[in-house]
Amino acid sequence: MMLDGKHILLIIGGGIAAFKSLDLIRRLRERGAAVTPVLTKAGEEFVTPLSVSALAGSKLYRDLFDLGDEAEMGHIQLSRVADLVVVAPATADLMSKMAQGVANDLASTLLLATDTPVMIAPAMNVRMWDHPATQRNLVTLRGDDIAVVGPNDGDMACGEFGPGRMAEPMEIVTAIQAHFADGPLTGKRILVTSGPTHEPIDPVRYIANRSSGAQGTALATALAALGAHVVFVTGPADVPPPSGVEVIKVQTAHQMLNAVEGALPADAAVFAAAVADWRVSSASDRKLKKSKDGLPVLEFAENPDILKTVAQMGKGRPKLVVGFAAETNDVIENATAKRKRKGCDWIVANDVSPETGIMGGSENAVTLISDAGAEGWPRMSKTDVATQLAARIAQALT
């Protein structure tokens, strides 16, 4: 089984999503993992110690100053016996304590004392998630090499809608499996951009393109399956982001560039996003109205070229930089010129003329252009393109 012999210390924080952690315990144990649960005081308000302990088939730890626990296994040791510490739900409060190094209860003390990798599944109200303080803490935690799963967008128990829902148990399981995946890309950090970007015209309208995000998503999944830590920077795509990768959602090209720069350094970067070439230079902060004076005139400004920026960054450049080229004619000539112009190592070129059905479809026919020349691949599913490309990336990095 995928998680045989793995020992997970699961810290359950105090949020309504704690009920999902009961299911998470079951799913982890089904896959062969041993789960030692820790329940915070706030967590006890949402799930009972008895159900946590019964499902885990393990003693539950709750109190920093429990003499019995301390005699059995000191809290410092408890923090280190596991192969992975998972915090689910990770409340705003727990994230804040972790970012600041506060240790004033069992959970936060374990998190400060541990030398084991840590993964968090945040869950909180939308406003709390969006608050600059939480976003600052998130950046700090990422910088401390803490893996983050979710949160997802959706309806929340508090009646609001937006990001803040804890990732589903199976998404957390997939992320945990990816963490332990032992493949040629284990220990490598790979950045993948995906999806379209949305460039606002006014608060309700935007410019976009027909990219579904399917190829980027398949590629991120394939890279994670080979053991890579994937940072997936995605615009508003049709397909949901993959599990088992770190997801950063953006809307505009500028936001995508910021997210990419924030996610570096990386061993490789793959730019599968269909970034809008132009944005409206002064997007209106009010909805444009029909007017008798005629039609609105939109002025455009050029967006930053993210691939080119990273490919030509000099110090700190990923070892392998891969771009995509969607062309409708003279595919190889155009893509070869694009590889030179952008300064990237490889271009994955494809013909997106409407008659190919590739844009938004499930298949792709690509040509891999590198300094070795152009290599045409047969038409195959986007998943197969992703698997083969991931294997080539693994070869190039090892």
Ligand code: C5P
């Ligand atoms: O120049 P063109 O858009 O055809 O180049 C496509 C490649 O460049 C893709 O890999 C795409 O992700 C990347 N790109 C980018 N930022 C832009 C435009 C394109 O990263 N602003």
